[in-house]
Amino acid sequence: MTNTGPVLTTDDVVDYLKEVFPQVFEMEDTVVVEAVGHNTARVRQIIDRRHLRPGGTISGPTMFRLADLALYVAILAQIGKVGLAVTTNLNINFLRKPSEQDLIAECRLFKVGARLAVGEVLIYSEGTEDPVAHATGTYSIPPGSKR
Secondary structure (H helix, E strand, O other), rough: OOOOOOOOHHHHHHHHHHHOOOOHHHHOOEEEEEEEEEEEEEEEHHHHHHHHEOOOEOOOOOOOOHHHHHHHHHHHHOOOOOOOEEEEEEEEEEOOOOOHHHHHHEEEEEEEEEOOOEEEEEEEEEOOOOOOOOEEEEEEEEOOOOO
């Protein structure tokens, strides 16, 4: 993996997502891209009743979506405006019941190659030290992408 930093800033990534993938932010959604760095991203899911399931826990699809988005954000920050980078695999383990607090996704990329990017995401309930979920994922980067 190269030692270069991100080619897009946090604001660049958010602006690009609003341009090519606006549904991420539709209906006053509650996703906040907080930071990007060298092979990293931090994304917050503000939790409200739409994200809860019976039993007072946050739904699995909410956490899965957050993990996928955190990977996408980290990858875009590293490779630039490549909207057709797509998920080829995402595996998630739910480790413990999340509290009804915001979720914080911390993504770290292990490999960013010419055709694939691989990383992991740890998801935390805000204010806790132990993760509530762990995801690993792979993205396909289209051939000929300008980088």
